[in-house]
Amino acid sequence: MDALHTPFDTRSAFQQHLASCIGAAQHRLCLFDPDFSSWELGSSNMDAALRRFLHGGGQLQLLAHQGQALERHAPRLLRLLQSYQHRVALRRTHPALRQLSDSFCLADQSHLVRRFHSDHMRGEYSVNDAAEVKIYQDRFITIWLDSGEGLLLNQAEI
Template sequence: MQEARTLRFDTRAEFDAQWRACLAAARMRLDLFDPDFEVFSLGSSEADAALRAFFARGGVLRLAMHSPAHIERHYARFLRLLRDFSHRAECRVTPRALHNLTDSFCIADDLHVVRRFHSDHMRGEAAFDALGAVDLPRHRFDAIWDESRSTLQSTKTGLQAL
C-alpha cells in the first residue's frame, strides 16, 4: 500500500481530475452519491472506457441520487453502460426525506474518496490510500443506500424503468 495522501480542490477541473484518479484507482467497488451527478463526467468516453475496464476486472458500481433526470437527459453513453453491465451496476434514488443531503462523494474500494462538502460548490478534498478518510462517507453512503429504491433499470425492451 502506498502512503496516504489528501488533496484539496476548489474548481471543477480539479474535482474532475480527482474523480478520474479515484475511478482509475478503483479495483472492486465504487460507491457514489450526488444529488443529480451533473458535475460527474459519467457520460464521457473516458469514463465509459474506465468503467468498462473496471467492470471487466469484476468491479461493482453503486450510485445513489436524489434525481436521475440529468443522467437520463445527458448521459446516453452511461445508460448504455448500465444496460451492458446491469449485473455489475445498480442505481438508487433517495426518498424525499433525504433530499436535504447536499454533499457529494465517490468511494473506491473503501480506500480512496473524493468528496465535495456541498453539491452546489466545487470545494472539497480527495484522499487516496486513506482508510480513515473513508469512514464518514462510507457510513453516510450505507445509510443512504438502505433508504433508497432502485431507478434507471433496463427492461427487456431496452427502455429504462423508473
C-alpha cells in the same frame, strides 16, 4: 502508506481526481450526488474508465436524488449500465433525504473524492485515509439502505 489529502476548488481538478479515484478502483465503486449533473459520467473518458472497471469484475453503486441529468446527458453511461447490469445497482434517495447536498465517490477502501456541497467544486481527494473512508462508507450504506429503486425512468431495463 501515508494518507494523502489534496484539496481542490475547480471543475477540472474535480474531474481529474474523480478520474484518478475511478481508475484506482478494483472491486467496488460507490457514487453519491444529488443528480450527477457535474460529474461528466457520459464522457468518453469516463465511459472507458467505468467499462474497464466493470469488465474487470468491479461492482458499481450509484445513488442520487434524481436521475434526469443522467438520462438527458449521459447516453454512453446508460448503454454501459445496460451492458453491465449484473454489476450495477442504482437507487434513488427517499424524499426525507433529499436535503443531503454533499457529493462523493468511494473506490474500494482507499480512495475518496468528496465535494462539501454539490453546488460548488470545493472539495478534497483523499488516498489511504482508512478512518475518513470508513466514515463515508458508513454514510453511503446508511443512505443506500434508506433509498429505493427508481433512479432512472427505464431502470427495469437496466
